[in-house]
Amino acid sequence: ELKVEQNPLFLSMQEGKNYTIYCNYSTTSDRLYWYRQDPGKSLESLFVLLSNGAVKQEGRLMASLDTKARLSTLHITAAVHDLSATYFCAVIRGGQFYFGTGTSLTVIP
Amino acid sequence: EAGVAQSPRYKIIEKRQSVAFWCNPISGHATLYWYQQILGQGPKLLIQFQNNGVVDDSQLPKDRFSAERLKGVDSTLKIQPAKLEDSAVYLCASSWGGGLNTEAFFGQGTRLTVV
Structure with missing residues (x-):
């Protein structure tokens, strides 16, 4: 069974600070996704990482993938309140998505 | 491009009652997924369709849950009878169905709530 683990589960950070969320998965996967979920809302796709060493950036968020280590990171630069949400990573294998436990991020002014 | 449509948005029922959810995927998407998301957890796949065929339903509690996608477009998920532990958000997602850039788009x- 493919397992996807994220840490931390909860993250409270001050505006302007940097932090990294980690996503580990247990077996090989075709690709990795990062999603954002606001309270009461659905999941919004942030990044799709297709290969080892892939790095993608959008605004204050940057995602990377190390397939050898089975690790993806989501780095937050100079956090702002609008980034407060729950972030999920997901891997795909055999056409099926496996989601991590989620990281609940709160950015404090 | 219209997104994945789901209805209803909210439902409250008593345990042992039945309930049905509806999903209309993005036009042209061959793959449709139903996920269960319990509060504080990541989504868990219940069933995956490719057109009108079931690809994976290994985590669907078949004694009480059923799903269909008869014409390969919209889909319904039913629970009968509901239990308290079925309280969750049920997410429908769709994707083109394959290839390197497969990406799942989620409904609301x-x-x-089962009381």
């Missing part, structure tokens, strides 16, 4: 979800 149906929040089910």
